Amino acid sequence: MSTTTDLKTPTPDQLEPLMGGxxxxxxxxxxxxxxxxxxxxxxxxxxxxxxxxxxxxxxxxxxxxxxxxxxxxxxxxxxxxxxxxxxxxxxxxxxxxxxxxxxxxxxxxxVLTPQFLNDDMSGRALLGVGGGIYHAIMGTVMVTAIAAIIAVPIGLFTAIYLVEYGKNNRLAKVITFLVDVMTGIPSIVAGLFAVALFIVVTGDPLPRLGIGGAIALAVLMLPTVIRSVEEMLKLVPDDLREASYALGVPRWRTIVKVVLPTAVAGIVTGITLAIARVAGETAPLLLILGTARVANWNPFEGPVQTLPVYIFQSLGQTTHFKYGEIWTDRVWGAALFLIIIVMSLNLVARIIGKAFAPKTGR
Amino acid sequence: MAKSIDVSDLDIYYGDFLAVEGVNMHIKARSVTAFIGPSGCGKSTVLRSLNRMHEVIPGAHVQGKVTVDGQSLYDSAVDPVAVRRQIGMVFQRPNPFPTMSIYENVLAGNRLNSKKMKKTEADDIVERSLKGANLWNEVKDRLDKPGMGLSGGQQQRLCIARAIAVEPQVLLMDEPCSALDPISTSAIEDLIHELKSDYTIVIVTHNMQQAARVSDETGFFNLKAAGQPGHLVEFNATPKMFANPDNEATEAYISGRFG
Amino acid sequence: MTTAIREPEQQQELPARARTTRVGDAVFRRTALGAALLVVGLLAGVAIFLVIQGLPALDASGEQAYGKPSVWSYVGPLLFGTILSSALALVIVTPLAIGLALVISHYAPSKVAKPVGYLVDLLAAVPSVVFGLWGIAVLAPRMVPIFDWLNDWFGWIPLFAGPVSNSGRTLLTASVVLALMALPIVTAILREIFAQTPTTQQEAALALGATRWEMIRMAVLPYARSGMVAALLLGLGRALGETMAVAMVLSATGAIISFDVISSANSNTIAAAIANNYANAAGLKINVLIFAGLALFVLTFAVNFLGRYVATRGQVKA
Structure with a gap:
């Protein structure tokens, strides 16, 4: 707030009321x-x-x-x-x-060399030679993807129910309340739920499997997905829906062809942010994924490694008298790569949100 | 209390953008001066530059001179906070503080300087200001109720009471009636007439009848052309301005041929 | 919302096209309803499975209850540690978040405010495990001289009684990390609320001759009050449920009650205790941990519920 003046300084007694010291x-x-x-x-x-x-x-x-x-x-x-x-x-x-x-x-x-990204922790890597995070990256991708496959359709349809069909009926109110409750579930509790569920399902007292981690992440993702999709659908003006009904378009096609495309940018942004958030989750996966040294593509059997869990579990090795140093490097390399993944997802979400913002005048 | 204002060669910028150019005028003490002109011609900007409120927008600055009874407002040693204290302002939309009662709203400005005011002294200020704003009889029984509970016209008079409670020398009004109904508008116009005996008043209005009704002198602002800065076309006594203006553009505007 | 929109269900004779329309609508509607009911079922499932697997822990004692006479005397101290660390985090994050948000919304020129705003938004996405890593490697050693100083000057306060931990991996360090983790999200919400203060209110204050701080106190803070409480409670909810930062940073002693937050004898939190003990748990110990998780769930639910209540009450008033 620069002020330029072309004034000579007036005599002090004139200015008395306007300026203290x-x-x-x-x-x-x-x-x-x-x-x-x-x-x-x-x-x-x-x-x-x-x-x-x-x-x-x-x-x-x-x-x-x-x-x-x-x-x-x-x-x-x-x-x-x-x-x-x-x-x-x-x-x-x-x-x-x-x-x-x-x-x-x-x-x-x-630490982030091509070799580090392409190696897993099998063989001599356990000692001090080479080793990498390929298996953990793939595990993160797999578990997060399965979580999204579970959570996105359920979340999408739930939000559609709340906005398009529920319209403040009692069930919609109950669901809105429950989604609020779910938002507050601590991540470790979601992990405990997955454990408790698979103890019952498999009968194994210590279940270790990828799908369990995906379910825990889905529980954490769901409320975020429902909330953001709900917000976006509410932004679609009712005029658009009515215009479509007036043309004789059935309701479900109106939702699919008119409502969802109008809100698609916001929906994709919300879902991407939700994915980014769970991709960095550690606690629930720690309980159900176990420890793996090589990539495991079978989500229904055996432990899976993800980046956050890899970081946490490697931490214990960093104080080893002989191999501590290489483990420390691995931990920081994995942390950087995890940040890169999460931040890229965030940036992508923001760019989608900006570039394809709905042209509804809001 | 009232003071006169001299504006000479005033240019107002928002960043690099020259919004208003070359304004010269003399605003008389204890009179009502109206600014009229089409939208976007800079009349509100000029009004705001009279108490440095335009500086709220980052990058806003002026060149030229504004003096209040010989004191320059834009001297580097002058504190904008002190300027605004002496030159009060009433805005387009009534803006009482929503969390404060009517009583506290009136005192909001006074509380800034003297935290510990005697109860009787505070009561005096509230009563005097609300009476000055022609609001006392309507609210004296509910001073502790929130200011937001009043009608639009009452809220605007509450804002005027708040502005005069700190006993300013000049009162700036930026389209004070544009959000009000005709009856409230007429109440505010009556009030402006009464306040004239104590304050120098500058009012921006879109409503030419209002300018003709309330003001002693009128300034007509216009754009030279689309995209060009606004400027002061004519500044004259109101009767002359509306009966026999010096400038053709003024006549065209006043007779409704454009704008 | 419109009530005029109803499906055309009253038609008597359906042409072929209308019939497919009706079938399509019915299928779509049932799918949406099914998804909604599935969400209800899922949450019910979370509660039911936690209760089923948690209740057996009530029989645990001694070795099974991690050396405590009962599950209550194991979970109790952990609950204490959880609340203490989160309360400290809240005390730390409150002034920082309010200051940061006000700088972004009202003090800094937009050339500074915009990039800082983006940075804060991005930091909200940094995974907790990375915060934990930074906490151990960078923060903990640097906290030791601060602990020394606190102990020298404020040792008479039970919180800083000492003896000071050499590693710096204490409950206070964990609380600082928790505060930093909650900081971006709380700041983002506060910034939003502060920026929403109507310009007219702010101008009203300035036109009365208020300084910038007086304007903030007169116009911005009263307007934002309920939103601020809700944002801070949300941050508290995050801190209560956070696992990794505490599990990594804190060198916990076990389930003890200790007000001393700078010594190596530390209280632990529920979430961190679960994460640290789960790998070696078996039998009834798993049930004990699940029971602790249930307690944590109830606690965070209460805090979140309170936050939402405050937020909606504020909306109604404003």
């Missing part, structure tokens, strides 16, 4: 430099760097507020104090988040 423009810089010096001094005097930073920050907050209060009055001092606190919160929040991305990229990038 104002700190010079360099005031924040000045106080900042002094506070940093103060913090450095504290550090040099033998206090820990953490204390130094705290001292510098306190110096800035107190120094600026007191100065502003004496020159500009308490209201502007409060305003300045709150501004400083807001930006402090901003830095405190962004610092770890940026550090997280930076650490994963810096430590994972050198």
């Amino acid at each position: 104002t700190l010079p423009r360099v005031a924040p810089l000045l106080v900042g430099v002094c506070s940093v010096a103060l913090g450095a001094l504290a550090w040099l005097l033998g206090l820990s760097p953490v204390v130094g930073v705290v001292v510098a920050w306190l110096g800035y907050v107190l120094g600026y507020t007191v100065w502003s209060r004496s020159v500009e009055g308490s209201r502007k001092a409060t305003d300045a104090l709150m501004r400083t606190l807001m930006w402090t919160a901003f830095v405190l929040a962004m610092l770890p988040l940026v550090s997280l991305i930076w650490t994963v990229v810096a430590r994972g990038l050198p």
